[in-house]
Amino acid sequence: xxxxxxxxxxxxxxxxxxxxxxxxxxxxxxxxxxxxxxxxxxxxxxxxxxxxxxxxxxxxxxxxxxxxxxxxxxxxxxxxxxxxxxxxxxxxxxxxxxxxxxxxxxxxxxxxxxxxxxxxxxxxxxxxxxxxxxxxxxxxxxxxxxxxxxxxxxxxxxxxxxxxxxxxxxxxxxxxxxxxxxxxxxxxxxxxxxxxxxxxxxxxxxxxxxxxxxxxxxxxxxxxxxxxxxxxxxxxxxxxxxxxxxxxxxxxxxxxxxxxxx
Numbered sequence: 001x002x003x004x005x006x007x008x009x010x011x012x013x014x015x016x017x018x019x020x021x022x023x024x025x026x027x028x029x030x031x032x033x034x035x036x037x038x039x040x041x042x043x044x045x046x047x048x049x050x051x052x053x054x055x056x057x058x059x060x061x062x063x064x065x066x067x068x069x070x071x072x073x074x075x076x077x078x079x080x081x082x083x084x085x086x087x088x089x090x091x092x093x094x095x096x097x098x099x100x101x102x103x104x105x106x107x108x109x110x111x112x113x114x115x116x117x118x119x120x121x122x123x124x125x126x127x128x129x130x131x132x133x134x135x136x137x138x139x140x141x142x143x144x145x146x147x148x149x150x151x152x153x154x155x156x157x158x159x160x161x162x163x164x165x166x167x168x169x170x171x172x173x174x175x176x177x178x179x180x181x182x183x184x185x186x187x188x189x190x191x192x193x194x195x196x197x198x199x200x201x202x203x204x205x206x207x208x209x210x211x212x213x214x215x216x217x218x219x220x221x222x223x224x225x226x227x228x229x230x231x232x233x234x235x236x237x238x239x240x241x242x243x244x245x246x247x248x249x250x251x252x253x254x255x256x257x258x259x260x261x262x
Contacts, residue, residue: 097132182215
């Protein structure tokens with residue numbers, strides 16, 4: 001292609017719909033590579049699925065992974081900081097998460113969610129691996145807990161960003177990057193588009209969050225890593241800059257944040 005490479009900084013490869021690829025992950029990744037997407041971060045949501053996820057991505061040198069328990073996942077026994085640290089020792093694990101706060105689906109006492117979040121931050125600090133943060137309708141508490149736990153010492157990324165510039169600035173001041181998903185291509189996402197236009201490019205990542213949140217023109221369908229290209233193209237258009245500039249910078253940002261040599 002002769003273009004700058006792209007990275008899908010947040011996808012769930014173990015949850016992809018591989019039907020179009022005869023249930024072959026290699027074929028889905030190959031299609032993504034044809035679109036210029038050459039590196040992938042497979043993000044963990046449940047620890048029950050962690051071994052299966054790691055087995056799936058083991059053969060691929062261009063796939064790294066994270067370990068964590070999503071704030072919406074209900075479990076009978078919460079993982080300890082120590083357990084997360086042990087799981088993070090695998091050489092393919094480059095980050096802790098996704099973790100954070102989601103008040104959209106949770107009702108009543110949410111103390112358990114905050115405690116889970118704190119344990120993940122402590123595991124990240126202990127291992128020196130950055131955090132992948134999920135925050136939905138919880139921006140004040142997300143920033144407050146990151147501050148209280150001194151998460152700035154490891155940094156990380158606010159993935160699938162859906163908030164305003166004030167939260168983006170708070171996060172960047174804590175040594176965090178801001179990642180945009182297909183939501184940035186939605187006409188209704190004016191606030192997210194404003195942040196993507198105005199924030200510094202050297203703190204930006206792009207992602208699919210596939211199989212969720214497919215960008216325009218595939219909105220409403222199942223998402224896949226190849227579609228991160230549409231996110232990059234749309235941000236380039238919003239900012240009035242070349243596609244390659246977005247691709248090069250977000251790729252460099254990814255490798256810097258996760259301490260991966262290109």
